[in-house]
Amino acid sequence: MALFFESLLLDLGIILLGLLAVCYVYLSRNYSIWERKGVPFIKPSPFFGNLTDVVLLRKQIGTVLKDVYLQSKDKPCVGIFAFDQPMLMVRDLNLVKSVLVKDFNNFMDRNIKVNEEMDPLNYKNLFMMTGPRWRHLRTKLSPVFTSGKMKRMFQLVDECGKQLVTYLEKKSENGVLEVKDTMARYTTDVIATCAFGLDGDALSNDKSVFRAMLKRVTEFSFIKNILVAAAFFAPALLTVLKLRILDEDVAEFMRKTVWSAVEYRERNNVVRNDFLDLLIQIRNKGHVDDDTNNGTVDKSSDKVVLDGDDFVAQSFVFLSAGFETSSTTLTFTLYELSLQEDIQKKLREEIQSVLEKNDGKVTYDGVQEMVYLDRVVSETLRKYPVLPFLDRKALQPYTLPGSTIRLDEDQVVVIPVMGIHYDPEYYPEPERYDPERFSEENKRLRPNYTYLPFGEGPRICIGMRMGLMQTKVGLIHLLSHFEVSPGKNTPVPIELDPKSFLLSTKGDIQLCFKKIM
Template identity: 30%
Template sequence: MFLAFFLIGLCIFYFYSIKKFVFFSQKSIKHDPPVPIFGNHVQVAFGRRTQTEVFNSLYKRYPSEKIVGYYKGTKPEFLVRDPEIIKHVLNTNFSEFCNRGVRRDPKVEPLMLNMFSEDGSVWKLLRHNLSPAFSGSKLKSMFPIIVSCTNKLVTVAKELALEGKEFDACILCARFTIDLVGASGFGIDMNTINNEQSLFLKLRELMFIKSNWQMFLYGIHDLFPESFIKKIHISRPQVRLIIKQILDSVRSQRTNDTNPRNDFINLLLELGKVGKISGESLETDANGKYKEMEMDFNDDHIIAQLFIFFMAGFETSSTTMSYAMHKLAFHPEIQQEVQREIDKSLAKHNNKLCYESVSEMVLLELIVKECLRLFPPAGYTSRISSNDCVLPDVNVEIKKGTKIIIPIQGIQLDPVYFENPEQFNPKRFLHETLQPRHKYAYIPFGEGPRKCIGARLGTLETMAGLAAVLNKFDIKTSPSSTRNIHPNRAAYLIQFIDGGLPLRLTLREKSSVISNGFP
């Protein structure tokens, strides 16, 4: 009897899902043929491809379309291919698309209280109160911390070079950026650079690599977001426990500290002491002025902000830095040119790695930009419509709650905007003033009011790490190195390189001697 009811229910759901798949056809919007129940989400649901890979393929298949349809289960989503419409969504009409649509119930998963996941006025309030930690003056003031971490990086790199050992650039760079985030954000020495078994490297995997069980739960969440899955804790609880331990440790150390630190966790602790944060909301009064609002700010909020700072602060930078090392190993002529630039810039500043010397490394910054174009850590971003509205140019009505997909990597690999897009060519960005491309064809950090708050910090720490390594070493391919890389299909939130990036280092025959502690 149970089997009969199950089969009847399955048939009813099957025909219900089929009925849902007329949405895009009725609007004459191009889309791939959907599969019953799964829609276009089959490969992602079963971990066969990443969401970024699927969106990239969809982007390429419809080169003449400004928008393309995508069924995540039975729910329709719009993938936007046109930079002008992307500008409308991310910036011009931001008030209608201010939410990312990634939030889950914070009562079930308190880490969702972070600035990246929060929506509406709560997001604006968090952004306003946390922005001072990422100002230009703060970046300059924390540069000595960056230099200290590059000293440790060079020490480890020298050991690798002298031993002639193959190493994984992804792990080496993660060890460097975790140390840097620990020092600049948490005010503690994580010593990850000298410890391949560091707890924080394990935390990295807990955050970014989904277990088989998590992949199953995320698959259900994608297909049936309003089902029982809303009440299930999907993320690993160990992550919050570890961050709470860090918070408790730092707080106890600073209780009687007469010299308060000027770091990210100190800002959070000060806000936590007040217990509330205030500022403008996204709602307006009768005169069009933004209303003031206030909200509680407790330990759950502090832990959630530390979680997103740790997550965004180290992995995006380490991925870009390791990918740049990989590319330079396969392009020695570009590597030699940027080494000459680094040597020249350091010589102008008494052979010291400093904020000013790194800021003058034009080619190095172009290399970072090109790596962010080819393999952006965030392969796509999304927005949710907060009201019924119409997308410009295509005159398509968007209902409240509809998700808009921005395929960042797909756009940045489009030959319409970048000649020979698969080619590693950092100097392509030198010609932007002569041949301007649409601003929204290159958005590795997003754009508009919700652009990544730490974009400049991430770029700066990546450049500093690369400058320190390239000044002392040549980056070489190893027997295990391959030109082509593949994303890890179990990765969560950002793109992870599958299998790592095996490389070798050798000491440069002639290099500048950096006089602030480098061996």
Template identity: 45%
Template sequence: MAAITSHWILDSIILFASLIVFSYFYVTRKFGYWKKRGVTEFKPTPFIGNLGDCLTVKKSAGQWLEDCYNNSAGLPYVGLYLFHKPTLLVRDPELIKNVLVRDFNYFQDRYARASADDKLGSSNLFTIKNPAWKTLRSKITPIYTSGKVKKMFELMVEIGDDLDTHMKSLDLGKKGKVLELKEISAKFTTDMIATTAYGLRVNSLNNPDAEFRKHGYDIFRKTFYRSIELSCIFFLPEMVGPLGFKFFSKKSTHFLRNTMWEVLMERERSGIKRNDLIDLLVELRKSYLESSDKGHFEFDGDNLVAQAAIFFTGGFETSSSTLSFSLYELAINPEIQSKLRNEILEGLEQTNGKITYDLLMNLRYLDMVVAETLRKYPPLPFLDRVALADYKVPNSDFIIEKGTPVFISMTGLHYDPQYFPDPDKYDPERFSEENKKSRKPCVYIPFGEGPHNCIGMRIGLLQSKLGLVKLLTKYEFSSCKETQIPLRISPKILITASESGIFLNVNELVAAK
């Protein structure tokens, strides 16, 4: 006998319809949240909020947030919905500065979160929450001081020599050859971070089967599943655990855990000192095990491996993107390429042809070129925070309630003609000393800003600059039929990446032969 009517089929239809109606009202219960508070909002769609283009992979999260930024011109902030959750996109530079710097205590955590079961994903410096973040950040910060980075430079030059070897092996011939530069850059920076952080010569450049490069590629592979996995971590973190999503893939987690722990234990056994990340982690583990006050963070096991893993991930990808995008822009702007090459060659004359740390620090136009690349192509195109307590926006009655996700569009700011006239043009002169001084704070933030900024900024910039110096002194880069003009950014991945690689024609300079 049926429970509601005399027919099971009719009962099933009623129950199904009731479930749909209940679900609809549940997921739309917070719609209008921003409108009620006098905040302009984008009209959400039931069940998905404003994330439609991201979920269908028509746009990356960075492109979506940039569009939201552009479509709310003149407003200090605008309301969005991540599925059903009210979310704020902050546009005003003064408020951005408050969120990232002045009132950082209200916004200390990222909104992104990995599952507690995903130890490498949830315990690393990028995703970990307070108070553990504060403890960990203070202990890890000394690894990349200017003094330590300078000491690492000789190791970096050795990898630069490996890049020379690799380029020579490609047999460019008299007419040059079309090469995919993103992969070459990624192999170079993978080798760089492996030697400077872990004391390993993984030789990705000259070994096509190098495990480190395979797993680096796997972490950022452009697939629909990986896009959904990472998007969920950033935009629907409460579902990461139930859905079994991981910050690092299962294969990469296994590789990184085994490799990094083996390196840690070997360094501890040998007592060898290299003043690198592994040395620091060994020291932190020793101090932790000997201390009676364990504090907020356990410096042992996967918690240590997680730091080694995130430094590897961030260390190679951001620098390889900066290097390859710089080469792309230099190829389609040959006058800028010539100007930069001349500056490099003049600098090398002063050092008798030797690439030194001081040389790279004093090449002013090189610094401007890299800065302009990071403006157009910030590696992570947005920043995320979450309000840890109710926050009253200065000079207003508006309160950002506790638990509200807050996003900042880097690409929105970096392409805003109010701050960067003719923003699609590649113009290193934007970063002359005069132009930098006249620019508003917090409109150029490729490494973030405030206490949560990128800890590896110094070494990341140095890696990219070294790669450019090595390549531009011996090779000329130009566009070819395989070069995308304009370059299309992939909608399948959170980071800024070209849709189908960076293909350029590469010729050996006559004087370099």
């Protein structure tokens, strides 16, 4: 029976239109804010704001923000909208410095947030953490990633590099290999052994449990993409609806893996000088001795208790973030080197020269000698920054330096890393892959805050040294044994995966590996 009109179908249509109208009014209630504040802005679309292409999986988030950046030339900042949330994209490098460094205390927190009850391993890890608790935990964990600690883990990484070469020798069919999957296997094994002292088994076993679980963490679907977008740009939605990003069975696998490893080590007095050992020190002693201050201990953060899911969460983020970012960087680097024979040749000559001085062995100090290798990796991260934007939230009202623009408390600032990396003012012909951009002379000529693949300031990526180490070790082993070239199915140009919030290739990348005799 109809409620308002003679037709039930018409009633339902009117109700649906009414609901859509209410949703539109609610989601567009903030769309006039930038005009009121006198900020130039990009006109938003209904419901999704300026993220329509991201939500509908047409473009990667980094590309969308890069396009806004490049279209807003000569503007120090520009207003955008993520769903109903107004966000300020800062373009001016002085503003970038103010947000990331100079006025960091007012921009300490990221906007990203998940539901604590439903998604504790994401909520409690250092990347997601906010406020004083983040500061205290960051202080506790910083000694874990010193150069001295990395040097002690180096042998574990090097062994995985050797296994990577063995894998290529066995698995490549007629010299052709799926690079994205292979690099993910390598970094899975590196992180598994450095984080847990376990054999990730990804290079030797196609049914590796570690590999399967990490794929679950990083593979994106339409629904998961919306959930991650909401975590970054509309976090209240996840809290209100009690939604989770990490599947509960994956979280339970992490808990069992971590605590079984901890129990075994403590029962058998096993010491491996890896990430888990250092977390156990923090759990039991309250601190890790810092290699950089002659073994003295900073106890200012001893009020932070690292146990339960707080403990597991740090292992989880080290595992998930460490494997994905490095495998992606390796994939993009090998892709570019396959197309740039002269660059690949120059890099191989440097690698072979340093290896000869070290009796053919890959050493920690030898890696530091490879100047051109560092330039190659830096150029990859310039062209393909894995996290293509940074987000920060104002903790209190803030007036932008040199302007009358005032941000409200909780207003979100976005720094378009990929946009800055593709600005021809800083990087002429930005689409061209050129490691010489990172010669000492060229770096001196560029302004600060034009290279941000790891962020900058107090919240710079804490695992940067680890990520660079495993990336460089993998490249050294591969390029000292193989020549890399494109195959008939290698995409040129490369396509970015619109489903992933981290920069990644669309589909796998086939490359040819020819053994060097």
